[in-house]
Amino acid sequence: MTNQYLRNSVADHITGAISACEGIRNNLVILNGPIGCKTYYTFSGVDSVVRRSDLWSLRGELQLEDAMDDHLLRSQYCVGSARTPATNLRYTDYIFGTGEQLHRALNDFFAERKYDLFTVIQTPGTSLLGEALEPELDEISSEFQIPHLFIESPAFSENSMIGYDETTVRLMELLCDRTSSGNKDTATPRVNLFGFDSHEKFPEGGLKEITRLLKLCGIEVHTAVGINCPVSDFRTIGEADANIILCPERCKKTAEYLRTHFNAPVYETGGMPIGFDLTEKFVREISELLGTDCTAALDDIEENRARAFYYIAHCMGSSGFPKDLRYAAEGEPSVLCGYVDFLSGYLGIKPKAIHPLYTQCHTENLIREKLQELHCEDALEQDIAAVNNVLLLAGANTIVELNTYSNNIFGIETANPGSGYIHVIPKTYVGCQGALYLLEQVLNGTKLLRSWL
Secondary structure (H helix, E strand, O other): OOOOOOOOOOOEHHHHHHHHHHOEOOEEEEEEOOHHHHHHHHHOOOOOOOOOOOOOOOOOOOOHHHHHOOOOOOOOOOOOOOOOOEOOOOOOHHHHOOHHHHHHHHHHHHHHOOOOEEEEEEOHHHHHHOOOOHHHHHHHHHHHOOOEEEEOOOOOOOEHHHHHHHHHHHHHHHHOOHHHOOOOOOOOOEEEEEOOOOOOOOHHHHHHHHHHHHHHOOOEEEEEOOOOEOHHHHHOHHHOOEEEEOOHHHOHHHHHHHHHHOOOOEEEOOOOOEOHHHHHHHHHHHHHHHOOOOHHHHHHHHHHHHHHHHHHHHHHHHHOOOOOOEEEEEEOHHHHHHHHHHHHHHOOOEEEEEEEOOOOOOOHHHHHHHHHHOOOHHHHHOOHHHOOOEEEEEEHHHHHHHHOOOOOEEEEEEEOOOOOOOOOOOOOOOHHHHHHHHHHHHHHHHHHOOOOO
């Protein structure tokens, strides 16, 4: 397996913590630190979720000047960017303590907006100060009647998946009402979804597709943790009939917590349902678990298979099969399993290089086993930084870097950070719609790769 090859930054523990907290609607997530830390974490990951409650709220008619004249947006804590404000610590704050400036910042926010929760995350410098801020935050919570979460010492040397997982457990410990377990007010089975990350590529489109497929199976989504989840839904996690783990890298401790604190079964998919085969497996197993009929969902999958076949046959019939077409991919092992299953198992494209990220998250064997099934395990030993003549599934940083010294690569953005292309219509790589969208990019990419020459 290749060593770490990128010279750009990789998402760290605090990025995962921010993502988990920002996934709760109307949660003020503020960094206790200098404005430079806010700038890095604001722009290091693309905000993939349209939040219904941002720092500005348009009053009355949709007027641009209302948004631009927002007091908080222009304040020293936001500096023009509404996401992840900071307390803007300076000078004597690092000598006499940060409590006064933190209190001042929170007072400003609470005077302008109403929040259901606030989260204070220490930055590297403030973590080293060792201040006892919990009494101060307890006082603020009591004053404004708003619950809070304090992340005092993020493990900066660990990756974002671990940070996301640990913070999700902290949020459940704070917010979940465990006495509500088993109280149902509807006959329709309901599930909680875990594993969506607001910093991943297309989480909203993924949630929309999963919700659509489950609805065809007669199943409702009760709570989608990580994507605009209201605090009220978070509190009633125990009322669902099952908890579905979509991405195990982000949910190891989360799954353990769910098993020990709630009666509902925990179903681990082993990865995102990417491609037709894994999507069919997903709906069959969830329906079997909850005793519902998935016939309508299977019919939908079959219709989308037929649509995919039409375009594959049309392209291959007019141009013939592409020669020496290969692909390379990086990402979480469980997500890579989905791409490999679809691109190799369904489309028959051989992998050139597969680079798993976040391998300290207990899932590194998933992709190795998948490649062994296809007799392509040698792809793990290839250096993705040296590939050429491939479809490259990765974040924009990797795509741009490899394009600097490779002359025949077609990049497919499957992770953030992105290249800056603005996706207005929700997209996804999950489920049937995701399979079609990925196929669309593959078919167009083969033309640009000169694969038929």
